[in-house]
Amino acid sequence: MNHSSFNSRDCGTCPIRHRAVCSRCEPDELEHLDEIKYYRTYEAGQPVIWAGDPMEFVASVVTGIATLSQTMEDGRTQMVGLLLPSDFIGRPGREIAPFDVVAVTDLTLCCFRKKPFEDLMGSTPSIGTRLLQMTLDELDSAREWMLVLGRKTAREKIASLLLIIARRDAALYKRLPADGMAFDLPLTREAMADYLGLTLETVSRQISALKKSGVIQLQGKRQVHIPDLQRLVSETGDDLDGGPIF
Amino acid sequence: MNHSSFNSRDCGTCPIRHRAVCSRCEPDELEHLDEIKYYRTYEAGQPVIWAGDPMEFVASVVTGIATLSQTMEDGRTQMVGLLLPSDFIGRPGREIAPFDVVAVTDLTLCCFRKKPFEDLMGSTPSIGTRLLQMTLDELDSAREWMLVLGRKTAREKIASLLLIIARRDAALYKRLPADGMAFDLPLTREAMADYLGLTLETVSRQISALKKSGVIQLQGKRQVHIPDLQRLVSETGDDLDGGPIF
DNA sequence: AACATACTTTGATCAGGATCAAAGCAGGAT
DNA sequence: ATCCTGCTTTGATCCTGATCAAAGTATGTT
Numbered sequence: 389m390n391h392s393s394f395n396s397r398d399c400g401t402c403p404i405r406h407r408a409v410c411s412r413c414e415p416d417e418l419e420h421l422d423e424i425k426y427y428r429t430y431e432a433g434q435p436v437i438w439a440g441d442p443m444e445f446v447a448s449v450v451t452g453i454a455t456l457s458q459t460m461e462d463g464r465t466q467m468v469g470l471l472l473p474s475d476f477i478g479r480p481g482r483e484i485a486p487f488d489v490v491a492v493t494d495l496t497l498c499c500f501r502k503k504p505f506e507d508l509m510g511s512t513p514s515i516g517t518r519l520l521q522m523t524l525d526e527l528d529s530a531r532e533w534m535l536v537l538g539r540k541t542a543r544e545k546i547a548s549l550l551l552i553i554a555r556r557d558a559a560l561y562k563r564l565p566a567d568g569m570a571f572d573l574p575l576t577r578e579a580m581a582d583y584l585g586l587t588l589e590t591v592s593r594q595i596s597a598l599k600k601s602g603v604i605q606l607q608g609k610r611q612v613h614i615p616d617l618q619r620l621v622s623e624t625g626d627d628l629d630g631g632p633i634f
Numbered sequence: 635m636n637h638s639s640f641n642s643r644d645c646g647t648c649p650i651r652h653r654a655v656c657s658r659c660e661p662d663e664l665e666h667l668d669e670i671k672y673y674r675t676y677e678a679g680q681p682v683i684w685a686g687d688p689m690e691f692v693a694s695v696v697t698g699i700a701t702l703s704q705t706m707e708d709g710r711t712q713m714v715g716l717l718l719p720s721d722f723i724g725r726p727g728r729e730i731a732p733f734d735v736v737a738v739t740d741l742t743l744c745c746f747r748k749k750p751f752e753d754l755m756g757s758t759p760s761i762g763t764r765l766l767q768m769t770l771d772e773l774d775s776a777r778e779w780m781l782v783l784g785r786k787t788a789r790e791k792i793a794s795l796l797l798i799i800a801r802r803d804a805a806l807y808k809r810l811p812a813d814g815m816a817f818d819l820p821l822t823r824e825a826m827a828d829y830l831g832l833t834l835e836t837v838s839r840q841i842s843a844l845k846k847s848g849v850i851q852l853q854g855k856r857q858v859h860i861p862d863l864q865r866l867v868s869e870t871g872d873d874l875d876g877g878p879i880f
Numbered sequence: 881a882a883c884a885t886a887c888t889t890t891g892a893t894c895a896g897g898a899t900c901a902a903a904g905c906a907g908g909a910t
Numbered sequence: 911a912t913c914c915t916g917c918t919t920t921g922a923t924c925c926t927g928a929t930c931a932a933a934g935t936a937t938g939t940t
Contacts, residue, residue: 456777458777458778458780458781460781460785460871460872460873461871461873462871464785464871465785466780466781466784466785468777468778468780468781469777479770480766481767481770482770486774486777487777513756513759513762516759516762516763516766517762519766520726520762520765520766520769521727523766523769523770523773524725524727524728524769526773527769527772527773527776528732530773530776530777530780531702531704531714531715531732531733531776532704532714533780534704534712534714534776534779534780534783535704535706535712535714537780537783537784537831538712538783538830538831539706539710539711539712539831541926541927542926542927576886576887576888577887577888577889578887584784585783585784585785586927586928587927587928587929588887588888589888589889589890589927589928589929590926590927590928592888592889592890593889593890593927595889596889596890608936609887609888609889609935609936625706625707625708625710626706626707627706627707787896787897788896788897822916822917822918823917823918823919824917832897832898833897833898833899834917834918835897835898835899835918835919835920836896836897836898838918838919838920839897839919839920841918841919842919842920854906855905855906855917855918855919881940882939882940883938883939883940884937884938884939884940885936885937885938885939886935886936886937886938887934887935887936887937888933888934888935888936889932889933889934889935890931890932890933890934891930891931891932891933892929892930892931892932893928893929893930893931894927894928894929894930895925895926895927895928895929896925896926896927896928897924897925897926897927898923898924898925898926899922899923899924899925900921900922900923900924901920901921901922901923902919902920902921902922903918903919903920903921904917904918904919904920905916905917905918905919906915906916906917906918907914907915907916907917908913908914908915908916909912909913909914909915910911910912910913910914
């Protein structure tokens with residue numbers, strides 16, 4: 389159990405959802421968990437698992453980013469989930485992975501062998517409750533994403549994705565949204581296109597257009613600076629009165 | 635408690651998921667449930683609840699069809715879920731409805747007041763487990779739908795929707811898929827468009843095109859006959875090797 | 881330095897679906 | 911019957927984003 393790879397910030401920002409399954413956050417369950425959990429790392433670009441493969445573990449993302457995606461016979465690909473630190477992978481009670489999981493950056497997973505995890509769930513109801521809440525939140529996110537995919541224009545899609553990444557980034561590092569904020573784009577243009585149901589050319593063009601309009605600024609290809617968050621929000625087409633953004 | 639409106643077929647085909655919360659299917663929990671549950675009916679077109687409204691109950695669809703949808707300020711609408719008999723509405727642990735719920739046909743809900751339902755969940759772990767399974771299934775469906783919205787052509791979208799309805803219909807009534815099957819389209823062209831991220835004109839045109847190709851036959855506007863299910867499947871663009879359809 | 885590779889940008893053209901418009905159809909009310 | 915209303919079909923045209931193509935940029939390798 390190599391805990392030395394975790395610095396204190398990882399634990400300080402570790403969301404509640406992670407605590408539910410992470411022995412480092414719930415030391416009283418340490419021994420039990422240590423028997424069934426292990427860490428695993430993947431390099432950027434490596435597959436974690438393919439749709440249809442048997443999946444003998446569930447896991448929590450510790451560091452890095454992974455994608456959940458689906459590919460059609462002819463190669464058309466749709467990303468159906470973006471897995472950021474603290475997100476959960478896998479499901480108790482199902483043997484087969486329903487989607488492809490791929491590491492897009494270097495990735496560390498905190499894995500739990502499935503059988504003992506299910507046993508633990510049975511004996512610790514709070515884990516099931518926590519998992520239900522997380523799953524309901526994910527379902528809401530997926531449904532919100534359906535509006536983006538089905539009804540938004542290319543420009544609105546890009547703005548929505550940037551806002552999602554900015555929001556998760558801010559939440560994760562507990563940065564307050566100053567009047568400007570900056571972050572690294574973790575995805576290639578192609579990955580963004582797969583997320584948004586667009587082509588990579590359209591993604592590139594729309595990012596250029598947002599830059600030209602002054603909504604975003606770019607340093608290099610990946611470093612994004614947003615001078616005015618409200619401006620970006622208004623580009624998403626979403627209701628401005630939908631409550632606080634962060 | 636008016637159970638007389640349930641005929642025996644309703645209970646015979648009542649899926650496991652419904653059993654988890656329906657006293658009619660779990661008579662041993664009858665008294666307890668009777669204190670907290672009630673039936674409620676809605677006419678076709680009536681709203682059940684609007685996004686943002688406080689929601690003081692959870693419910694299970696008994697008969698009829700409802701939709702979950704999201705609308706943007708400018709009126710663009712995306713349906714994010716189709717609620718058929720046995721589907722669950724609402725979520726423990728959240729006060730506010732995240733989406734609009736509207737009855738598209740006459741609708742009967744089996745409602746449970748939220749507080750006591752949550753108490754019941756706490757004391758009956760199997761309900762939470764069941765709810766987790768249902769939610770995970772819904773999440774998978776939502777993610778599969780993201781592929782439809784993001785990457786499929788209009789024709790493939792229509793074929794996918796017809797197949798989903800046919801599949802659910804067959805499962806609900808336990809009809810075996812003969813070499814041909816028929817069902818009523820419960821949705822207007824506009825509702826189908828909202829589900830598929832299309833306009834109603836495109837839906838109409840693609841349905842006409844599928845009819846002209848002989849993939850489907852229509853009696854009137856709503857009664858659909860599918861002479862060859864495999865033919866319809868091949869129109870969805872999905873992998874044919876994805877296991878049995880029903 | 882020269883090259884290779886992967887990613888990105890930009891241009892030109894095309895096509896699928898949206899939009900605008902009008903007519904057809906069925907069921908219900910008077 | 912006639913009218914009305916809501917739903918559906920079909921036509922004409924437009925536009926957004928896809929496709930095809932090529933050049934630009936950054937990073938690492940020999």
